[in-house]
Amino acid sequence: MTVQDTAVSASSLTVQERRELLRTMHLIRSFEEAILRDYHADKAPAWDIGAGLIPGEMHLSAGQEPVAAGICAHLTRDDAVTATHRPHHMAIAHGMDLDRLAAEIFGRETGLGKGRGGHMHLFDPDTHFSCSGIIAEGYPPALGQAFAFQRRQTDRIAVAVTGEGAANQGAFHESLNLAALWKLPVVFVVEDNDWGISVPRAASTAIASNADRAAAYGMPGIRVEGNDVEAIHAAAAEAVARARSGDGPTLLEIHTLRLWGHFEGDAQGYRPELSTVNEHDPIPAYQARLVADGVLSDEDAAALKEEAVARVDAAIGFAKNSPTPQPEEALRYVFVEGA
Amino acid sequence: MTTMTIAKAINEGLRASLGADETTLLMGEDIGALGGVYRVTDGLQQEFGEDRVVDSPLAESGIIGTSIGLAMRGYRPVCEIQFDGFVFPGFNQITTQLAKYHARTSGNVTLPVTIRIPYGGGIGSVEHHSESPEALFAHTAGLRIITPSNAHDAYWMTRQAIECPDPVIVFEPKKRYWLKGEVDTQDPGASADPFSAHVVREGTDATIVAYGPLVPVALAAANAAAEEGRSVEVLDLRSISPIDFDAIEASVRKTGRLVVAHEAPTFGGIGGEIASRISERAFLSLEAPVIRVGGFHMPYPVAKVEEHYLPDIDRILDALDKTFSY
Numbered sequence: 038m039t040v041q042d043t044a045v046s047a048s049s050l051t052v053q054e055r056r057e058l059l060r061t062m063h064l065i066r067s068f069e070e071a072i073l074r075d076y077h078a079d080k081a082p083a084w085d086i087g088a089g090l091i092p093g094e095m096h097l098s099a100g101q102e103p104v105a106a107g108i109c110a111h112l113t114r115d116d117a118v119t120a121t122h123r124p125h126h127m128a129i130a131h132g133m134d135l136d137r138l139a140a141e142i143f144g145r146e147t148g149l150g151k152g153r154g155g156h157m158h159l160f161d162p163d164t165h166f167s168c169s170g171i172i173a174e175g176y177p178p179a180l181g182q183a184f185a186f187q188r189r190q191t192d193r194i195a196v197a198v199t200g201e202g203a204a205n206q207g208a209f210h211e212s213l214n215l216a217a218l219w220k221l222p223v224v225f226v227v228e229d230n231d232w233g234i235s236v237p238r239a240a241s242t243a244i245a246s247n248a249d250r251a252a253a254y255g256m257p258g259i260r261v262e263g264n265d266v267e268a269i270h271a272a273a274a275e276a277v278a279r280a281r282s283g284d285g286p287t288l289l290e291i292h293t294l295r296l297w298g299h300f301e302g303d304a305q306g307y308r309p310e311l312s313t314v315n316e317h318d319p320i321p322a323y324q325a326r327l328v329a330d331g332v333l334s335d336e337d338a339a340a341l342k343e344e345a346v347a348r349v350d351a352a353i354g355f356a357k358n359s360p361t362p363q364p365e366e367a368l369r370y371v372f373v374e375g376a
Numbered sequence: 377m378t379t380m381t382i383a384k385a386i387n388e389g390l391r392a393s394l395g396a397d398e399t400t401l402l403m404g405e406d407i408g409a410l411g412g413v414y415r416v417t418d419g420l421q422q423e424f425g426e427d428r429v430v431d432s433p434l435a436e437s438g439i440i441g442t443s444i445g446l447a448m449r450g451y452r453p454v455c456e457i458q459f460d461g462f463v464f465p466g467f468n469q470i471t472t473q474l475a476k477y478h479a480r481t482s483g484n485v486t487l488p489v490t491i492r493i494p495y496g497g498g499i500g501s502v503e504h505h506s507e508s509p510e511a512l513f514a515h516t517a518g519l520r521i522i523t524p525s526n527a528h529d530a531y532w533m534t535r536q537a538i539e540c541p542d543p544v545i546v547f548e549p550k551k552r553y554w555l556k557g558e559v560d561t562q563d564p565g566a567s568a569d570p571f572s573a574h575v576v577r578e579g580t581d582a583t584i585v586a587y588g589p590l591v592p593v594a595l596a597a598a599n600a601a602a603e604e605g606r607s608v609e610v611l612d613l614r615s616i617s618p619i620d621f622d623a624i625e626a627s628v629r630k631t632g633r634l635v636v637a638h639e640a641p642t643f644g645g646i647g648g649e650i651a652s653r654i655s656e657r658a659f660l661s662l663e664a665p666v667i668r669v670g671g672f673h674m675p676y677p678v679a680k681v682e683e684h685y686l687p688d689i690d691r692i693l694d695a696l697d698k699t700f701s702y
Contacts, residue, residue, distance in 0.1 A: 117445075117448075117449075149481070149484075150480055150481040150482045150484060151482035152482075153479065153480060153481070153482045154480045154481060154482075158480045158481075160477070160480065160481040160484055160485055162484055162485075167448070167477075167485075169472070169473060171468065171472045171473075174441070174468060174469065174472060174473055176441070177437060177438050177440070177441015177442055177444065177445070177469055177473075178441050178442075178444040178445040178448065178473060179445060180438065180441065180442045180445055181441060181442040181443060181444055181445015181446040181447070181448065181449070181453075182445040182446075182448055182449050183445070184442055184445065184446055185445065185446050185448075185449030185450065185451055186449070188427065188451075195445070207437065207465070208437050208438075208441065208468070208469075211433075211435045211437050211438040212438060212441070214433060214435070214438075215432075215433060215435060215438045215442065218433065366482075369479075369482070369483075370478055370479040370481075370482055370483045371478070371479055371517050371518055372478070372518070372520070372542045373478065373483070373486050373541040373542050374483070376540065376541045376542060
């Protein structure tokens with residue numbers, strides 16, 4: 038295992054690449070901020086999880102944008118991604134259409150799955166994206182997709198994402214062994230945001246780094262500290278290249294940050310560092326670094342944010358103006374129709 | 377027409393499907409060089425290669441999950457689960473993923489995955505090697521579940537499961553693997569629809585519905601009843617999900633009495649669902665309550681006493697007597 042420490046002081050990335058990373062992170066954050074607003078808007082005064090424009094659980098990814106931006110920068114839409122119950126950042130960074138993503142979350146007919154999947158079950162044939170609310174259970178289907186890519190002798194890869202809590206599930210370990218055994222083109226990503234809902238990592242996992250577990254399966258393991266998008270980008274470059282060239286899987290654990298609650302409505306009383314969490318927000322930090330490096334001006338940065346907000350507003354507007362499914366739709370799609 | 381065992385018929389069905397479509401591939405434990413612990417895949421790896429007949433690690437969740445991913449990318453995987461009880465490590469993938477993707481995506485994703493599971497007792501083994509867990513899967517919408525009782529159906533159900541665009545679990549009656557029968561590999565005939573029940577013995581006084589390993593037992597019970605002057609109809613259910621209630625209803629409207637037999641425990645089982653549906657659909661045609669014959673609500677017993685656990689001719693005849701004496 039190697040540990041890559043925080044800042045890469047002199048960036049090896051081009052100006053355009055660095056701007057793109059910031060742009061992606063702004064787009065994700067703007068999206069999550071918009072969902073946050075609409076999610077809570079009509080759940081008051083007595084907070085009712087089943088009420089409102091967006092009923093049900095909501096797991097937002099604020100703080101984890103560097104993971105998505107840094108990894109997906111290396112992917113094409115032909116690469117498969119399987120994500121978790123907290124999937125928006127990966128979906129957006131992988132290029133999912135924002136209108137259809139928003140519509141799915143709002144449960145509308147125009148959503149990716151006509152509103153049937155909801156925010157934890159985003160399936161997009163265009164970007165080969167899928168996710169599951171059952172933790173670690175996205176890993177085995179990622180193997181199968183990688184197996185298909187390998188059998189067809191393509192250079193496509195699969196990226197399988199879990200959180201650090203899911204790394205204690207059996208499916209996680211079974212998948213690592215299978216991928217290494219069959220030398221599948223997979224990048225396993227563990228997003229370590231320190232918390233499995235309310236349980237701190239130290240109380241759930243016997244070792245300090247899941248990247249150490251890679252050695253047990255004969256694959257490289259890299260833990261990236263600091264939630265730094267460029268360090269993540271560099272580690273992912275290596276892992277993706279290894280997968281594409283047929284040299285097998287890599288396990289990347291990325292120490293990131295859950296800026297908000299596990300789910301919306303989570304008061305996070307269990308979290309001692311709560312009052313200082315915002316000081317570690319990765320987006321202002323990266324933006325300041327790019328300004329200091331002369332990559333862009335404050336005005337450029339503000340324009341990136343405005344552009345992101347405008348795009349997100351359009352997507353949310355599209356979702357809100359889309360029809361809700363008809364009641365008879367509820368009974369469809371158990372089996373292939375007409376088969 | 378060729379005479380072959382059920383095991384050989386499944387083997388031939390797999391061979392035909394592998395030959396017909398190169399996206400079909402087999403995955404499972406010991407299915408390659410060994411040809412499976414029941415030799416159902418005998419010779420297939422030699423014929424189609426290690427890429428098409430894949431020996432997997434002991435990892436049922438991985439086998440099912442990998443098959444899901446393969447199916448998402450255009451393959452038609454066929455998983456062999458070595459014994460009924462070994463499916464449980466893969467239960468999560470089957471019930472939370474495989475069964476749900478099509479509905480979850482409003483039809484955008486189809487998963488033509490076949491899962492073959494040898495099931496049932498009577499082989500002198502213990503729990504995990506003798507169980508009948510079909511009701512657990514039938515309760516999960518999105519899975520099709522079929523079970524052959526004879527070699528002809530075994531051949532065609534294997535092929536039909538692989539061709540089906542939905543996930544299909546084929547429960548194979550392991551005790552009957554060596555039961556021989558006539559197979560027409562050119563024409564499925566009446567077996568063209570794997571999701572229909574078949575009348576395998578006509579009668580007028582009572583109906584027995586059975587499936588898989590108990591169909592021969594039900595037929596033997598019906599023959600014994602005939603010696604006492606009872607004309608008993610036997611339905612081979614064939615499909616456990618969906619269930620061909622129309623066929624059962626039609627038979628009950630004719631006979632007025634129904635016995636349902638399966639090896640699985642009656643508690644929470646398929647027999648209860650059939651009894652309930654038939655009472656809803658044909659209550660006024662019933663001359664007696666529907667009687668279930670099945671395993672007891674207990675873990676599968678040790679080999680020395682399993683004959684007392686498994687439904688036999690006498691228990692089915694007792695059930696018939698109950699319906700006639702009501």
